[in-house]
Amino acid sequence: MTKRPLGAQISHMLKDRGVDTIFGIPGVHNVEMYRGIEEAGITHVLARHEQGAGFMADGYARAAGRPGVAYVITGPGVCNIMTPMGQAYSDSVPMLVISSCLDETAATRGQLHQMKDQRAAAETVCDWSEEARTAKAAYQLIDRALLEFDVARPRPKHIQVPIELLGTDAPDFPSGGEGDGRLHHADAIEGIVLPYLRQAKRPLVIFGAGAKTENARMMVEKIGAACFSTYAARGIVGDDYPLDFGATLSYASSADVVASADLVIAIGTELAAVDIQRNHLGHSCPMIRVDIDPECLFDQQRAEVRVHADAADFVDLVIELSDDGAATDWTSDEVAAARAKWRAEADAAYPGIIPICDALRDALPDDTMIYSDMTQIAYVAKEIWPMKYPGHWHHPYGFGTLGYALPAAIGGKIGVGDKPVAAIMGDYGFHYTMQELGVAVELGLNIPIVLWDNAKLKEIEDCMVQSQIAPNAVFARNPDFCKLAEAFGAKAAAPGSLAELQDAVQAAFAADGPTLIHVTPDILG
Template sequence: MVTRPLGAQISHMLKARGVDTVFGIPGVHNVELYRGIEEAGITHVLARHEQGAGFMADGYARATGKAGVAYVITGPGLCNIMTPMGQAYSDSVPVLVVSSCLERKDRAIGRGRLHEMRDQEAAAATVCDWSVTAPDAAAAYRLIDKAFAEFASARKRPKHIQVPIDVLGARAVAAPPVPARPRRPVPHATDVARAAAMLMAAKRPIFVFGGGAVEGYLSARRVVKASGAAVFTTYAGRGIIGPDCPFHFGANLSRPDSAAFMAEADLVLCIGTELSEVDLWRDHLGQSCPMIRVDIDPHALADDHPAALPVAGDAAAFLDLLDTALEGHVPATTWTHDHISSARARFHAATDAERPGIVPICVAMMQALPKETMFFSDMTQIAYVAKEVCDMDRPAHWHHPYGFGTLGYALPAAIGGKVGVEAAPVVAIIGDYGFHYTMQELGVAVELGLSIPIILWDNGKLKEIEDCMVRAQIAPNAVIARNPDFCKLAEAFGARSAAPKSLAEFQEALRAALKADGPTLIHITPGITA
């Protein structure tokens, strides 16, 4: 029987399970993972920092719907990727991190070995679904298949598998054949029937669609039309309902005034959302009527937002079944288009007043880019405005670090997304301070020749934090950092750059960047003119 070092067998196993790309950085501890990559037919993307590798794997997963995979070394490599793991955990992204760890004879002994940590497995477990050590080849294979089985059937969250250095280098037989994978649980027919009856009896129903409902967006659109319901989406649910829906409040759930509309409802249906703090920015949704909640994660059905009808199961399957149950129903809604469109206008005006001057930039950006553009945004004011005012006509095309809220996400995530979708347009939106976190990954985009427009919003400070300090009556401090000449910096990496002074020039820079044979940094400031 043919054997290979386990590190090589792992790459062959991943290839057999549909993995075509791995993001990572080789080191002396995980070098055996790199022995079989090319032979297995896997493309490896060399990040400049393990944080970048993790965000690339995240972006790849969000863009493709497949698992993002990263290889990192013991100790600092794993520590560096823990921030992306935490982001993937909060945003339900399927990321598999494979790391090395100390040899079996050295673990927990404290011999002062290279890259030694007191408890590497436990450290990673704080930011992922599970973190487990594979003591031998058979265990490594079982854990990899366990990860893919859970990606297919449960809430998608990152996993960490660590393999001792000596085990990675030991010869092993090939992994077993690809097993059958379980499907996601389908909601019980009784629950669907009860939900349909409650919806058909309602006069002012409201749906709230979250990121967990993305795969059921076609059924969601039919259900909304058949029921005459009004709709909010969370930021992660943008595009599930198209902008042509007459009763669509948009992604304005976090607007304080949205609670008043919830109070007008006689039924609220929350599909695929945990109604987290960053979805609402208040403690309560605002309704006094019954609530139906549908979620694949039972934890979400037992939180601070109790439902009259909690439904455990896949949101897309629920929407398909509900669509069938509503066939022939004539809605008796009392919602009106004027009522909702005027509310949206007020929401947008409030957004513009809070962060003035950004809405026109967002409008110009959307006008210049193709409808199928995929966005990766960072924790920056231009993204906060865009998430509320830029309508999406399709789901899963605007990706943001919602829950964990880390800076530096957009650039490496856009690189991973572009690697995944190849010719499709991908745009990164990042602030000047956030760019400092992962700017080195610009070299990866240049190296791979990725035509990514990188919109760099430069207001010269941590403006959101400064505003927070002012609201708290704290004299602003530690909010201004010296910036480089960003255009020269981009050019030093081998990227293109542009510094448009008007919105028309901005639009032209975007169009040109999409046609370039590498990334283009588009530097804009609050001084950009109409």
């Protein structure tokens, strides 16, 4: 047996379970957690703020397909990472936050970093938050979190460990378990689902981010289905499937398309309000709902058939068991016409943004991991920008927090190594986490950072005008962003045309560090 302080044992256990990177900031309350990081062979990424550490862990998890892990201190460290935890909860991202906590709070007041109830505070924005009061409990909670990331809907977990316990010698952690804990309900496919498929002439499949499978395209082709995807599932069938309506469920007239289907199959999606922008999807035909999260199977969409199963298993069984050569009444012309209509609506709502999106798309390699913030370029792009591969556009979809893109892109770049990563953000969102640019410089990460600067909170201004409110508090004095980037040690560019924008993006991928690309409405001439 190897006796080490528990803080060191935790790092060794995480390494044994496959964790290779931890994001965080050390402090006097969690210093024991740092004792074993290097010895265990784990890379630690020093963020400039705990919010940045959380977003980096989120971005790493989305890009690498492995849980993102963060170490933070008691009190303000936990509070600072709660925004990223809330975002990860909303978007079903596997993030494990491990923090220290005070040994005793009930009888002693005025301690450093003291909160009334730190564990309960964290629980408001994550799947669960637990305190480990023994080494055995810490080990069990870590394994529980990692297992649940695999077998259930992946959402952030928080484990806190008392400061004294972290520095106390602890026995070895148990060896890792093996086996596949995924859920399988195969009997529902052949006995219940196939009869619906055999009768349908206009089946419509809606893929969500939970539909993690390489065979989505094969399934829709085999059953003759048209499809939509949620924003987070873009690219799941490829960008050239002729019956793909894209991530356009938010358009009001998409309800008419849904209403024309004679069978709807929703796979791995909660059909969230941020995706469909209405209470009911719009179908009057039978619905088959497939999800690993039972909560999604019993919502207001009123599915006739509820399949509690892993999405990939369901898709594979449909392919295996359904009939070949299914006839379909869907046509590529009606799909193309609908997409053209919605693209025109986006262009009318956000004049000038689509040409910028098109120019960026042409300049980025197809396999670029893109991280976007709450900004108008992203609002348009996530609807009209076709994606060739799934899981390559990451956005703070549900929680909708500003400041996500830059630190998340840093985490994503660390997760994918030499593969291309880009960030897209607005001027105001950059203010939230701009300090993390120092991390990208320090690590030499060649990330193009496209900063859309319209010198205002334009989306909020438009909302105020639509609400007949005189625009107020929508202007903030911006710095010279290029000089600011250069002060950090980053490169900077201010393209004056779309062609120069494309050149700047391509040059950024060849650089030896990050490049901030400052884009204003003047780029359109």
